[in-house]
Amino acid sequence: MSGHILDFARSPHRNAQELLPWYLAGTLDEDQDAAVELHVRGCAACRAELQEQRHLREALAHEPAPEGVEAALSRMHARQDEPHGARERLFVPALRQAQGLLSGARRWTGFALAAQVGIIAVLSWALLQREAPREQYRTLSTPAVPGAAAPNLVVMFAPQLREEELRRILRQAGARVVGGPTVAGGYLLSVDPADQAAALQYLQSQKDVRLAESLGARAVP
Amino acid sequence: MPAASAGPVRVRMFPRRENCLAQFPISSGPDARASVPGAGAAPALDEPMLLERIARHDRAAFDVLYRRYFSRLSRFLGRMIRRPQLVGEVVNDTMLVVWRKAGSYNGQSRVSTWIFAIAYRTALKAIGRQQDGCGVDVPEAESPEESSPERILMRMQDRRILDAAMQGLSAEHRAVIELTYFHDCACRDVALIVGCPVDTVKTRLFHARRRLKALLSTKAEDLR
DSSP states (O other): OOSOOOOTTSOHHHHHHHHHHHHHHTOSOHHHHHHHHHHHHHOHHHHHHHHHHHHHHHHHTOOOOOSOHHHHHHHHHHHHTSOGGGGGGOHHHHHHHHHHHHHHHGGGHHHHHHHHHHHHHHHHHHHHHHHHHHHSOOOTTSOSSTTSOOOOEEEEEOTTOOHHHHHHHHHHHTOEEEEOOOTTSOEEEEOOGGGHHHHHHHHHHOTTEEEEEESSSSOOO | OOOOSSSSOOOOSSOOOSSTTTSOSSOOSSOTTTTSTTOOSSOSSOHHHHHHHHHTTOHHHHHHHHHHHHHHHHHHHHHHHOOGGGHHHHHHHHHHHHHHHGGGOOSSSOHHHHHHHHHHHHHHHHTTOOSOOOOOOOOSSOOOOOSOHHHHHHHHHSHHHHHHHHHTSOHHHHHHHIIIIISOOOHHHHHHHHTSOHHHHHHHHHHHHHHHHHHHHHSHHHHO
C-alpha cells in the first residue's frame, strides 16, 4: 500500500480515472501523482485510457490563429475611454439579446422570409430603374437631356467670340444648343431638319465659327 | 519533476507544469512577450505589478497585459462561445472588466487564474447562461459504444469531427476540458476559475470525457 489514500469516498480506480488528464499534464501535486502512478501501473484499463487521453490532448493542442492582436487592441482602446457607468454597454448583453431575437424568430421565419424576398424585389426594381440610364451607351447624337431634341449639327466657335454675338449667330441659324462642350470644345446644336442645310451654310459662313458640321455619318471632332 | 518514491522513473510526455496558463503552449503570430517594450527575453514585469499599475489607469501596462493574454483568451473564449466572429469582442469584454476591476485583485490566486475566471463568467453571460451553479450534468444513458478504440482515436484526430463533438458538449464541460488539456490548469486552478469545489471539477471533467467519447463514437456520422 502506498499510504496515499486521497479520497475515501472514491475507489482508487475511480480516483485515478478522474485524475488522469491532470496526471498526464503533470499538474497533480506529488501525493496525487504518486497514487495515480501506482494505480495505473497495475491497471490495464487505466493504461488504455491514459493512451487515449494522450491522443485527445494532442488533438486539442491545435491552435487556430486568432485575429490580429493590434486591431483588437485598438478597438479596446476606444472602449477604455467609455465612462465607468457604461458597463451595460458591454458587447455581451447585446449578443444575448440578438440570440433571444433569433430564437424567438423561428415561429415567424416563413413570414420574415417572404417579407424579405418582397423587399429585395422592390429594392432591386428601384435600383434597376435608377441604374438603367447609366447603362445606356451614349453617342453625341443622344440628347444630353432626356426629352430634348436630338442634335444634328456640331459647331466650334472662335475663342474671342462674345456671348451676345453667339446668341445672334444661333438665332440666325435657328439652332439651339443641346449639348457640349465636347472634349474638343464643340457644341451640339439642334435645328429643324428641313432647314439643316441652310443653317449649316450660314454657320460655315460666320468668321467666328471655326467649324460647323452636320451630325450624320461624318466624324465629329 | 516529482520524485517517484519507488519504482522506475516515469518518462513524461509533457513536462511538469508549475504555473497553469502562464506558458502558452503554441506561439501563434508575433510573440506577445517579445513585443513588450523593454521586456527582453523574459517578461520584465510580473503580472501582479502590471495589475497594480493598471489599477492606477496605466494604459501602457494594460497594453502589455492585453498582448500577453490575447491569444490565450481568444482560444479559450472561442471554445466557449462557439461564434468565431465574436471572439474578439468577448475578449475585449473580458479585458474591459480587467481594466476596471484591476484594483480588486487581492493576490490570492495567480493573475492568470483571476483573468480566466473573469473570462469564464463573461463567456457564460455571452451565451445566455447564469453563473455556474456547480452542478454536474451527468450525461443521460450513455450511448452504447459502436466504435472500436482505434476508430475513436481516428475520429479524434479528424479536426472537424473533434471540433463538432466538442461543440456538442455543454459550455461547462467544454471549459473544464479546455482549461485542463490545452491551458494546463491544475485541478485547483480550474476550480478557482469556474468557481466550484475541486471535487465538482474532477467529477465534471470525468463526465465531460465520457460525453465527448460518446459523441465521437456514435455521432460521428451526424457530425459530418
